Amino acid sequence: MTLVAILTVSDRASRGDYEDLGGPATESWLRAAIASPFECLRRTVSDGVESVGDALVALCDRDNADLVLTTGGTGPSPRDLTPEAMRKIVTKELPGFGELMRQASLAKVPTAILSRQTAGIRGRTLVINLPGKPSAIDVCLHAVFPAVPYCLDLIGAGRIETDPAVCPSFRPAFLDVHRFSASKASSHAGG
Amino acid sequence: MTLVAILTVSDRASRGDYEDLGGPATESWLRAAIASPFECLRRTVSDGVESVGDALVALCDRDNADLVLTTGGTGPSPRDLTPEAMRKIVTKELPGFGELMRQASLAKVPTAILSRQTAGIRGRTLVINLPGKPSAIDVCLHAVFPAVPYCLDLIGAGRIETDPAVCPSFRPAFLDVHRFSASKASSHAGG
Amino acid sequence: MTLVAILTVSDRASRGDYEDLGGPATESWLRAAIASPFECLRRTVSDGVESVGDALVALCDRDNADLVLTTGGTGPSPRDLTPEAMRKIVTKELPGFGELMRQASLAKVPTAILSRQTAGIRGRTLVINLPGKPSAIDVCLHAVFPAVPYCLDLIGAGRIETDPAVCPSFRPAFLDVHRFSASKASSHAGG
Numbered sequence: 001m002t003l004v005a006i007l008t009v010s011d012r013a014s015r016g017d018y019e020d021l022g023g024p025a026t027e028s029w030l031r032a033a034i035a036s037p038f039e040c041l042r043r044t045v046s047d048g049v050e051s052v053g054d055a056l057v058a059l060c061d062r063d064n065a066d067l068v069l070t071t072g073g074t075g076p077s078p079r080d081l082t083p084e085a086m087r088k089i090v091t092k093e094l095p096g097f098g099e100l101m102r103q104a105s106l107a108k109v110p111t112a113i114l115s116r117q118t119a120g121i122r123g124r125t126l127v128i129n130l131p132g133k134p135s136a137i138d139v140c141l142h143a144v145f146p147a148v149p150y151c152l153d154l155i156g157a158g159r160i161e162t163d164p165a166v167c168p169s170f171r172p173a174f175l176d177v178h179r180f181s182a183s184k185a186s187s188h189a190g191g
Numbered sequence: 192m193t194l195v196a197i198l199t200v201s202d203r204a205s206r207g208d209y210e211d212l213g214g215p216a217t218e219s220w221l222r223a224a225i226a227s228p229f230e231c232l233r234r235t236v237s238d239g240v241e242s243v244g245d246a247l248v249a250l251c252d253r254d255n256a257d258l259v260l261t262t263g264g265t266g267p268s269p270r271d272l273t274p275e276a277m278r279k280i281v282t283k284e285l286p287g288f289g290e291l292m293r294q295a296s297l298a299k300v301p302t303a304i305l306s307r308q309t310a311g312i313r314g315r316t317l318v319i320n321l322p323g324k325p326s327a328i329d330v331c332l333h334a335v336f337p338a339v340p341y342c343l344d345l346i347g348a349g350r351i352e353t354d355p356a357v358c359p360s361f362r363p364a365f366l367d368v369h370r371f372s373a374s375k376a377s378s379h380a381g382g
Numbered sequence: 383m384t385l386v387a388i389l390t391v392s393d394r395a396s397r398g399d400y401e402d403l404g405g406p407a408t409e410s411w412l413r414a415a416i417a418s419p420f421e422c423l424r425r426t427v428s429d430g431v432e433s434v435g436d437a438l439v440a441l442c443d444r445d446n447a448d449l450v451l452t453t454g455g456t457g458p459s460p461r462d463l464t465p466e467a468m469r470k471i472v473t474k475e476l477p478g479f480g481e482l483m484r485q486a487s488l489a490k491v492p493t494a495i496l497s498r499q500t501a502g503i504r505g506r507t508l509v510i511n512l513p514g515k516p517s518a519i520d521v522c523l524h525a526v527f528p529a530v531p532y533c534l535d536l537i538g539a540g541r542i543e544t545d546p547a548v549c550p551s552f553r554p555a556f557l558d559v560h561r562f563s564a565s566k567a568s569s570h571a572g573g
Contacts, residue, residue, distance in 0.1 A: 075536060076476060076508075094307060095286075096307070099294075102482075111552055147303075171302075285498060290481055291484075291495050317458075337492035341496070
């Protein structure tokens with residue numbers, strides 16, 4: 001079954017000083033938007049390049065998550081190190097995710113440009129950074145999730161179907177053509 | 192004479208399993224948009240950091256191309272390695288090209304954010320990554336080509352004039368002022 | 383008192399061959415937009431990774447500037463090396479600044495995509511690259527400055543208040559909540 005992992009990144013939430021709001025908000029959004037069967041795993045980790053990097057590697061390589069969503073740690077503060085951890089563990093960065101999340105968030109708050117969110121691929125896992133605040137998570141997921149199911153197809157991860165009333169997703173027609181002819185669609189990726 | 196090279200990046204096209212559509216589509220677009228004399232060179236190479244990097248270096252350093260357009264290999268699939276090859280051989284990356292190509296493509300398909308297209312400079316050559324699909328190539332070239340002639344001026348590459356009915360290009364007025372005074376316009380580059 | 387430094391990057395201006403227009407334009411903009419007390423320091427340096435990097439390190443580490451604005455050297459020309467110098471001396475890059483400056487400038491000129499402007503953080507200093515041309519500086523500062531005061535708060539730099547009639551700035555409400563409770567707002571940064 002498709003496995004989606006949510007990683008809350010926060011010093012305070014990991015110490016129990018603070019109730020994690022980002023993790024539950026992300027899970028609620030996914031439960032409303034994904035129409036196909038999936039399992040959801042939730043973890044919490046303190047800020048830091050090593051702590052976040054180790055947690056991401058475990059979710060990708062040991063738990064074989066198809067999709068990992070992080071929440072928190074993407075701002076300019078000294079302890080915000082999620083993007084640095086990401087870059088160390090992904091083999092490909094997908095800059096379009098961060099660009100679109102910042103653009104969608106800019107329509108709400110001018111401080112959206114302070115977010116350093118990105119996305120990337122490790123093996124058969126897509127990793128996307130989300131902000132920590134529930135309202136911002138909602139804006140970001142609405143913006144980028146339509147491209148997620150097709151991205152998972154292209155990297156050989158589990159298949160996801162979305163509820164079009166909540167989040168219409170998109171698979172270009174030519175992918176299916178190549179599937180029928182049993183040839184790899186990889187050379188068409190992204191365009 | 193100004194030399195424009197088109198590099199098709201595709202395992203299947205390089206094996207002859209698949210008719211290259213991106214290369215001819217790119218050449219057709221250029222023949223319609225460029226009004227000044229130019230020569231067009233077409234090559235095909237398999238996906239891969241080394242294969243694409245070597246082909247780009249040859250086009251830049253040996254063939255002295257003024258402009259190189261790649262097509263294909265920019266998505267998230269394991270064999271999509273064109274941006275990785277690019278980053279190894281350019282001395283400067285121009286992130287605005289990829290940002291604008293993704294933004295223009297987003298108006299057509301939500302999966303545009305999966306494209307990792309970028310552009311960069313090697314010596315006196317501008318290299319731009321295009322997608323593989325002809326309709327997406329058209330969208331991307333329309334978006335970024337208006338800035339290409341001035342960029343070639345700034346890096347000392349050959350001069351290009353476009354047909355304003357197809358693709359209006361733009362050269363800021365102050366460049367010409369500095370030309371008349373025979374001084375370098377470099378410190379004004381990009382704005 | 384809050385210290386803002388303006389670094390003009392230009393071979394010709396540093397030799398005195400050319401009157402620096404970018405530095406004064408940046409200072410005028412700041413004097414109109416910032417309503418709280420601040421000191422303004424102006425320097426000029428020649429293009430180059432080392433010259434610009436050394437000047438930036440001195441402004442951040444020796445002069446303890448809260449905000450450094452560079453002007454010039456961000457284009458594609460061989461001597462445009464400001465972003466390369468930036469990347470060597472910042473510990474965090476904030477890609478949203480460059481994206482938004484290019485997007486705002488694109489509404490004026492299609493060559494905006496040639497600019498490689500970025501922003502980043504070194505210790506308690508925010509560094510932002512601006513173009514060299516006064517009209518482009520104005521467009522870029524209007525676009526990104528609303529997020530600057532909150533960014534300075536998050537990195538522990540000096541407080542800035544803006545004149546809302548010139549440049550409305552924005553501090554998310556939850557920051558103040560955390561301030562009253564004397565806890566760090568860092569895990570909320572950027573969203």
